[in-house]
């Protein structure tokens with residue numbers, strides 16, 4: 340015991356520089372009367388004292404100190420992030436103040452309102468509200484959080500030719516200030532990696548998809564969720580797709596049940612353990628598979644599980660919008676083709692493709708303020724009230740499967756956003772924050788992979804970049 344105490348003291352007096360040398364909290368706990376040993380004396384003393392300890396004890400102490408150092412690191416990191424958040428919030432508040440002043444200036448010089456005409460305002464533009472809130476609205480129930488900025492309700496405040504919506508939206512969507520505003524919110528939702536958690540806590544994601552033709556898509560989605568930081572990734576696919584998907588990776592849990600007669604019951608058994616489901620990558624369009632997918636969506640909704648719908652899952656939504664309509668934890672990730680199909684199914688008229696943002700907003704509203712991610716040259720993310728655009732630089736390489744990386748990683752981001760404390764997203768809809776995280780990450784992966792592989796870039800190369808892209812965006 341004495342020996343242990345002595346050894347502990349010696350150990351903390353001589354911290355292993357690799358483990359704790361860079362953490363001030365640990366350093367400040369050193370006894371003041373013992374100045375750090377000189378580099379010439381350190382090795383000899385350490386060696387002598389350590390000789391009294393068994394290797395096991397030495398390892399135990401080393402692990403103890405590493406854990407302490409890790410805790411210190413996260414504490415400091417948390418403090419740093421809080422300071423950073425505060426600074427950003429102040430900056431944001433100043434920006435809003437400036438925008439309000441601009442709005443007032445424009446409003447005061449705007450042309451007189453034209454006489455009412457027979458042409459009705461588009462139905463999705465709510466009542467005009469001239470006042471832009473200066474401070475963030477108070478935080479509400481995170482299932483129905485108030486909008487950070489209700490863009491739609493500020494439409495047209497600045498008069499013809501210059502919409503307030505446009506003015507405000509710019510601060511979110513263009514240049515670095517937009518990214519700066521939302522990235523910290525994404526960061527707030529990312530669970531820290533600590534030794535205090537058990538397997539599964541950072542996410543168990545289910546992918547519903549994978550059939551004879553398409554085995555790559557569910558694999559890309561499932562592995563992306565894992566690489567982003569989810570702990571377990573399940574793929575529920577058809578019987579013949581399962582061995583193929585398993586052969587791509589031992590990391591995935593693959594259930595060959597999607598085309599079995601009791602598919603829904605088989606999958607439902609797992610639902611209580613899943614934190615989010617991604618429906619559609621490589622699902623195919625066979626009636627029986629779509630019917631099973633529909634039932635899984637319904638049962639996930641009953642449990643309040645975030646549901647991300649992509650690819651062939653969107654084919655199903657275009658045929659039966661009610662399957663997801665109005666579900667506040669639902670996120671759709673259409674490419675332009677899928678978006679057009681959905682829009683035309685909901686509005687029964689051809690899409691006017693001159694204003695993607697407006698169309699996306701309209702579709703979201705028609706679907707009960709569901710969050711939509713319209714992918715393209717810039718990604719448009721909207722819940723009908725707010726619009727974010729992600730224009731993180733990607734590349735010109737458009738290989739198949741990038742959307743699967745996006746939807747799979749969104750599975751993890753959505754779980755984190757919905758399970759974060761309500762102030763983490765500062766009142767912004769968690770779906771928007773999660774979608775912004777996933778789109779920025781996908782684009783950054785694309786950019787980095789392209790930098791290395793040029794025209795040979797494939798989705799597998801992008802997946803290789805997830806760790807470093809994630810670090811760059813959310814951990815630096």
Ligand SMILES: NC(=O)C1=CN([C@@H]2O[C@H](COP(=O)(O)OP(=O)(O)OC[C@H]3O[C@@H](n4cnc5c(N)ncnc54)[C@H](OP(=O)(O)O)[C@@H]3O)[C@@H](O)[C@H]2O)[C@@H](O)CC1
Nearest residue numbers: 553554555556619620621622623650651674675676739740
């Ligand atoms: N390795 C795998 O296993 C992969 C499997 N995947 C799986 O494949 C399944 C079907 O998905 P999908 O996207 O190919 O189907 P669908 O909606 O019919 O589109 C077909 C046509 O739409 C068009 N088009 C597409 N994008 C457009 C755009 N942005 N803007 C405009 N047009 C656009 C384009 O038409 P084209 O240019 O050829 O005339 C295209 O040919 C689904 O399960 C998915 O997960 C993929 O994930 C990839 C990796």
Ligand SMILES: Nc1ncnc2c1ncn2[C@@H]1O[C@H](COP(=O)(O)OP(=O)(O)OP(=O)(O)O)[C@@H](O)[C@H]1O
Nearest residue numbers: 674714715716718733739740741742743745781782
């Ligand atoms: N023109 C573009 N410029 C830059 N990035 C783009 C462009 N089009 C799509 N992307 C990005 O590629 C990613 C996937 O979008 P894409 O339109 O390829 O999806 P998808 O067709 O559903 O993919 P998949 O091949 O997996 O089915 C998104 O993050 C999106 O931002």
